[in-house]
Amino acid sequence: MTTLSQVAQRAGVTSATVSNVLRQRGKVGADTRARVLAAVEALGYRPHLTARALAEGRAPTLALMVSSIANPFYPEFALAAEQAARQHGRFLIVCNTNDDPDIGRAYLDQIAGTLSDGVLVMNANICIEDLQATARRGATVVLGMWEKPHQPPALPCVAVDFHLAGALAARYLIALGHRKIGVMVGGGVCGVHAERERGFNDALLELGHGDAVVHRMMVHDSVEGGLQGGAAMLAAAPSITAVFATNDLPALGLMHAAADLGIKVPQQLSVIGLTDIQGAHQARPALTTVAVPTAQAAAMSVALLLELIAEPQSVAPMRIAPAPELVVRASTARRSD
Amino acid sequence: MTTLSQVAQRAGVTSATVSNVLRQRGKVGADTRARVLAAVEALGYRPHLTARALAEGRAPTLALMVSSIANPFYPEFALAAEQAARQHGRFLIVCNTNDDPDIGRAYLDQIAGTLSDGVLVMNANICIEDLQATARRGATVVLGMWEKPHQPPALPCVAVDFHLAGALAARYLIALGHRKIGVMVGGGVCGVHAERERGFNDALLELGHGDAVVHRMMVHDSVEGGLQGGAAMLAAAPSITAVFATNDLPALGLMHAAADLGIKVPQQLSVIGLTDIQGAHQARPALTTVAVPTAQAAAMSVALLLELIAEPQSVAPMRIAPAPELVVRASTARRSD
Incomplete structure (x- = not known):
């Protein structure tokens, strides 16, 4: 795999300059920039996201824990969450717990804080105690669709009434x-x-x-x-x-x-x-x-997760999603006597 | 975050011993093992998967690229692939391309070979040239459900007739x-x-x-x-x-x-x-x-991907999934004249 220093060597610049060009930081002249990009192209170099994330002290993914990806609600939520995550340069790992608290715990133990620094939990049948333990170990946890806005949970959440x-x-x-x-x-x-x-x-x-x-x-x-x-x-x-x-x-x-x-x-x-x-x-x-409001709640959950990763808060915030709305279609009618 | 050496210090052993206990390698006495596990528990230490994967030269995830996670076929495939991946100790990143070749290319450029060392592609509307370029850069690519077993593609695949x-x-x-x-x-x-x-x-x-x-x-x-x-x-x-x-x-x-x-x-x-x-x-x-055979094809695809990651082959293998089968239900009947 091509390294940063090979790109630097080919372009006749320092590794730091290559890095600055790729991250659009620092001052780099137009000619130098073009030379670096040509070398990147010629050598097929891609920045090593995992390594960079480690170097910067952040993990590159968010995890979404769902109780069953086969339940069509969750793919709809996952789709919206994935799009919101991608807009923020993150990938979304979808973890399917199969409604099994043990699988949920295994995912939390293995990925929270390492592979992912943020976990979005959707009714994944995980005890709140496990989630709190995960949060105490330094991972950010957000509950994606809390059902009781009048009773805020002990963890950050997006609530739907x-x-x-x-x-x-x-x-x-x-x-x-x-x-x-x-x-x-x-x-x-x-x-x-x-x-x-x-x-x-x-x-x-x-x-x-x-x-x-x-x-x-x-x-x-x-x-x-x-x-x-x-x-x-x-x-x-x-x-x-x-x-x-x-x-x-x-x-x-x-x-x-x-x-x-x-x-x-x-x-x-x-x-x-x-x-x-x-x-x-x-x-x-x-x-x-x-x-x-599935899509809005997903986008709000991702936004809250990223805010909390960037700036942890001592109080668990709760955001309220737009109110549910009646949608009248063909399966209901006036009672006929 | 707790480090391996903090665990070692608390348990009064070397970091290598802690590592051996956690990976179940080498010979470690029962007492020492118990002391290490107690220290792991007390300090809340978890092995850093991403770091370990980098150190071992492998990435910890597989990526599944689908054209639309909102199409219910893909969650069914993803569910089976995710379960197969988890059985092999891998996590599955679901990447949704929204049928957009540019998004597909962006995912390939950014995750293949870095965050994921294996990519499973499901009808994701990505040109085979882009996939081949990804494969040339060192990532393993498997096509999850190739539709023409009589015409093997230039990439490894699981074919369904x-x-x-x-x-x-x-x-x-x-x-x-x-x-x-x-x-x-x-x-x-x-x-x-x-x-x-x-x-x-x-x-x-x-x-x-x-x-x-x-x-x-x-x-x-x-x-x-x-x-x-x-x-x-x-x-x-x-x-x-x-x-x-x-x-x-x-x-x-x-x-x-x-x-x-x-x-x-x-x-x-x-x-x-x-x-x-x-x-x-x-x-x-x-x-x-x-x-x-959706579930079987998913499991076979993950197995093939992992085999190829472990032992790359010069010839692109094709595995054939079980044959499709007619399932008669209530929407068909003899023609009535």
């Missing part, structure tokens, strides 16, 4: 006249969807319809989870006219369960999800949902 | 009695789906039905592409009874277009895709498709 997201779904179903509602709560060990359900229930109470939820179940946070749970719910509670799923994936699965049973959406059953993944507007009927 | 995949789709539609068929060819600049269409057409010729394709169009390789193209195709060629899409995404979009027009799948229109992404079996009706 999921309580409001749940409330928007409840208000819309009540406004459509639905009074017998099913709720599908997605989630795993870490119970991340609790805040969404709380927002939904709090809004029902405020509207004087605290008794509207006639069936409530936990489902795996996936299309399959919604399909299986949906079949069970529609069999157990045939009186329901609307279902709120705390995530789009189970909402889509529920629509498939309804199709399998010959139940028409939205004529016989309204379905509303939460998140607004690509699959929501692509579905038939297109899914009504409460959209969370 | 997409000609056969197209042929399987044709044979199945002909067996179902379809004689007026639409073909949707997905793809962009690099024309990666040409081999799939060729396999489809070659099989039709072999079966004596070379005239069965009555409508053929190019579409963007996405659900939206299939939706827009499908609406146009169904309006322009109402006589078709079956459509082969060269990828599942446009096949799913076509099913949505049919639903929007009130055309029943499969009673009035059979639809077959190619790939078998998660969305295929999740769709309603579930999509008949030709499955390609």
Whole structure:
């Protein structure tokens, strides 16, 4: 591999001059600059990013820890985070924990502070204690989408008001006249969807319809989870006219369960999800949902991470992402009697 | 950050002994080993992967270049590649080129051979010349899913027989009695789906039905592409009874277009895709498709990459992944007259 000094030798300058040209630092005359660039080109020299990062005391990557890259929400978040990272000259390592706290811990132990100096964590089913231990060892950790802006965590985060997201779904179903509602709560060990359900229930109470939820179940946070749970719910509670799923994936699965049973959406059953993944507007009927600001939260998370790497703070900052918004599509309708 | 020598000092041993304990090399007594591990724990020391990798002359990551992480096929491939990489103690950097050859080139220039010593390329819309230039500069490049096993490329690859995949789709539609068929060819600049269409057409010729394709169009390789193209195709060629899409995404979009027009799948229109992404079996009706061995190809690609990093070869090897297979679901049926 070509070295900096070989480039310097060919261009007839010092290594420091080559370095200045490549980093656009210091004063270098136009002729010298051209000679250096010609030598770089001729020898195929590329600055050694890893070495340079080590020399400068910073690592060249950011890590994004996600619970399952196969869940389509995470690639959408990763795409936005990767673009934001690249704009800042960083590469994004995507670490997939498979919802396994041990794999999460292994990633944190092995890459945080070495290969990556910043870690962005997305619902990766990692105990906050492990994350705090990582932060104490000198790596910067940011939680990418904290669900409870009213309860800041002990780590820096970008918060999205999921309580409001749940409330928007409840208000819309009540406004459509639905009074017998099913709720599908997605989630795993870490119970991340609790805040969404709380927002939904709090809004029902405020509207004087605290008794509207006639069936409530936990489902795996996936299309399959919604399909299986949906079949069970529609069999157990045939009186329901609307279902709120705390995530789009189970909402889509529920629509498939309804199709399998010959139940028409939205004529016989309204379905509303939460998140607004690509699959929501692509579905038939297109899914009504409460959209969370995925791309903005990703960009804000990367920006916060880089700020904290540059200037660590003693207090864990929390940034609030734009508010969730109701997106009305074809899977919801007024209750028909 | 704690250094190796601080650990050694605390444990009362040499740095070499600490290193031996951590790498499980050399002979170290049980007591000494316990003392070293206690010191590692107490000081929160972690071996500096990047530094070690540089010292050992290898970089600690593999890079996966994909054209769009938002296309659900790539996260499925990335998931399998990431798991294979992790089993070999490597991390996988996912680089998203957004189908832009310039971004692809920038990634190759900046990470190949420095941050990553191996690059796995998935249809990333990068010219083979750029990849060869990268390989000449000392980085190992493997093409993750080469579509033409009969025409080996100039670079190492894992090949999948997409000609056969197209042929399987044709044979199945002909067996179902379809004689007026639409073909949707997905793809962009690099024309990666040409081999799939060729396999489809070659099989039709072999079966004596070379005239069965009555409508053929190019579409963007996405659900939206299939939706827009499908609406146009169904309006322009109402006589078709079956459509082969060269990828599942446009096949799913076509099913949505049919639903929007009130055309029943499969009673009035059979639809077959190619790939078998998660969305295929999740769709309603579930999509008949030709499955390609995504997870196996990913694991084989990582294995080949690591073999070539360890022992470079003068001849570019090609490994053949398991053959594609027809997966019959609910979106296809016998032609009804």
